[in-house]
């Protein structure tokens with residue numbers, strides 16, 4: 414069977430599975446209202462069908478495009494971000510919504526004080542990416558994707574962060590990769606963002622020039638996080654553990670979510686001292702739980718041996734900050750506590766860069782058949798996210814095998830991978846029965 418035939422068969426079969434589930438809630442690209450599953454996670458089986466369809470459709474597009482067009486298309490795909498940047502900056506979605514949901518190109522150009530022709534070219538690129546709809550020539554409406562950009566929920570700011578500041582760091586990725594002094598560094602000062610802005614993004618946002626970037630980050634990132642939080646909350650059996658310790662908890666927002674969903678679970682957030690007041694702010698209103706011990710905010714340096722005994726240790730976005738040996742040290746430091754409770758689990762929550770391995774025998778199979786389930790979902794987004802994230806924040810994103818190896822070199826045993834319905838997942842480790850001490 415040819416690859417084309419395999420793909421068409423697969424798309425038909427997976428499409429049927431998905432359609433059978435979605436009979437009452439099919440998505441639309443015309444209506445301005447959100448789809449039920451824009452907010453909620455699809456149940457596991459239709460979610461898997463959806464993943465397969467997206468992988469196969471992406472492969473189908475590559476298969477059918479003549480080579481010259483494919484390479485041209487990839488080379489100029491940055492223009493999707495350019496166009497989205499324009500739409501977000503000029504608040505096109507707001508301007509359409511303010512005028513009973515429909516606006517002519519001429520009116521939009523007048524509202525935005527810009528050139529009608531240039532705006533039309535920008536909008537048409539977006540309508541072909543199914544963000545906005547041109548309902549008749551030169552008349553635009555919001556669809557469900559563009560409606561989300563209406564001010565107030567953080568979507569606009571998140572897109573501005575990606576299409577403006579983060580976007581500018583993109584070309585510097587190559588500069589860094591070619592510089593013998595910086596190519597192996599994962600430090601922010603040596604990264605792509607610093608190449609363009611003179612300092613890492615987390616320093617830049619505290620400068621006057623970084624004020625907009627700061628707003629876009631503080632308003633935009635929580636918008637994106639709502640979907641990661643939903644998967645984090647649902648795709649791990651949190652209530653199987655009496656006490657969970659979040660190591661390097663940041664704001665403490667994941668444990669807050671766990672506590673809200675599973676009030677009987679005790680949560681401990683560990684951070685460096687200066688972060689304790691920040692976490693206290695996150696847990697405002699929970700003072701009673703804190704005094705009863707159901708929530709504890711503790712100072713702990715993860716480069717020192719763990720003394721807090723818990724049933725699970727949660728590390729989100731921690732090991733991506735470090736080189737392999739240092740990351741392994743952070744995990745190895747959990748062992749004194751694991752020895753006191755050998756049933757305890759270590760959950761490493763990261764983005765797991767998807768691989769698409771095609772051997773000669775699989776050359777005619779649909780891509781979905783060879784996408785490992787031990788890696789992040791939504792590979793199209795994850796690939797952009799991992800490269801973009803490293804340009805913006807530096808650090809080191811890894812594949813499943815690389816993360817597993819770090820756990821093992823810390824002397825832990827890999828237990829299983831939890832595939833979140835998101836672009837992150839969890840590698841679960843435990844203390845081996847006869848640990849390499």
Ligand SMILES: C[S@@+](CC[C@H](N)C(=O)[O-])C[C@H]1O[C@@H](n2cnc3c(N)ncnc32)[C@H](O)[C@@H]1O
Nearest residue numbers: 661662663664684685713714715716729730731
């Ligand atoms: C990348 S952030 C991840 C935060 C959090 N886990 C999250 O997902 O939002 C890393 C966190 O580790 C904290 N951190 C850095 N060095 C640390 C150390 N030696 N011990 C404990 N926490 C540390 C930082 O303050 C920061 O909040």
